[in-house]
Amino acid sequence: MYPDMTSKSKALYDRALTSLPGGNTRTTVFMKPYPIYAARGAGCRVWDVDGNELIDCINNFTSLIHGHAHPVLVEAATRQLALGSAFGTPTESEIDLAELLAARLPSVDQVRFANSGTEAVMMALKAARAFTGRPKIAKCEGAYHGSYDYAEVSLDPNPADWGSNAPVSVAYAKGTPDKVLADVVTIPFNDIDGAVSLIREHGRDLACVLVDPMPNRAGLVPADKAYLEALRQATREVGALLIFDEVISFRLGHHGAQGLWGIDPDLTTLGKIIGGGFPVGAIAGKREVMAVFDPRHGKPALPHGGTFSANPVTMRAGLAAMELLDQNAFARLDAIGEEVQRASTRHSAAMVCRAPRSVLGRS
Structure with missing residues (x-):
């Protein structure tokens, strides 16, 4: 015990x-x-x-959608380990996984791999700055996007800093420079008028708006479709990019949260389930935006490397995991989720019926 x-x-x-x-x-x-x-x-x-x-x-914070030690994933990783775990050259495995992800996400033309969700978000924000030439980012108050300085601003603000229309940008970790706070516009979640007014106010300097369609640190309350549509319209209006953080929400459906909501972001960050139980991250998006990583004409606008990025063990395990996660698998997950929800509702109702009068407020 x-x-x-x-x-x-x-x-x-x-x-x-x-x-x-x-x-x-x-x-x-x-x-x-x-x-x-x-x-x-x-x-x-x-x-x-x-x-x-x-x-x-929790399955390692939602990263193991197939559970622990799934035999297909173990076999895929073991087979690759016998061939080598990492190389100083690319491998076909990264092309295979990138093609699958691009096929699943209508908004995605190209993919670039990293080693974690935090790194994916960091590189997406840097890509937005490189593409627009602007310094500021906007993010929702209380939303978690990993541990990059800019992404973690206003993760857990005190009530004194809460704001209905203009939340205050506050540091999450001690030592965060004031200049970081100055370049982060904190917008209210699911508040269309408040968020859009701030986007327009800072539009000339705004590189992107970063949003999680179902923020896990904010009670897993899903974003209203109208809110996401308003962010999409406002970012286009001011020339900023819209970034969907789908490191967690990609597990919501075969085409991710953006498929369920019918929203077309410029960039998407991925991680967790796409690695088949191994460390992974990915930045995915429109071809013209992803071009900031392209080294074919000399130093790219955004240089990016990583000793273990796109390592073939992760790529092969991730590919196997995603192939298992087909339309039928999502239908089964939806059915299980609905049954758990129904059972929870029945249990809650039964508990209320059995509660003492004092608990029910009838004493």
């Missing part, structure tokens, strides 16, 4: 405190009085180092 101060997880945490700051290397997995250490996983289950079997409801 947790917490058990004699457990193997507690012993590992005590050991980790010596070599890792705070005993961890990911703030997101820290918990008191100690984290639970995983030993292995299979499907939707994880076994910790003390032998406890747990149902995994």
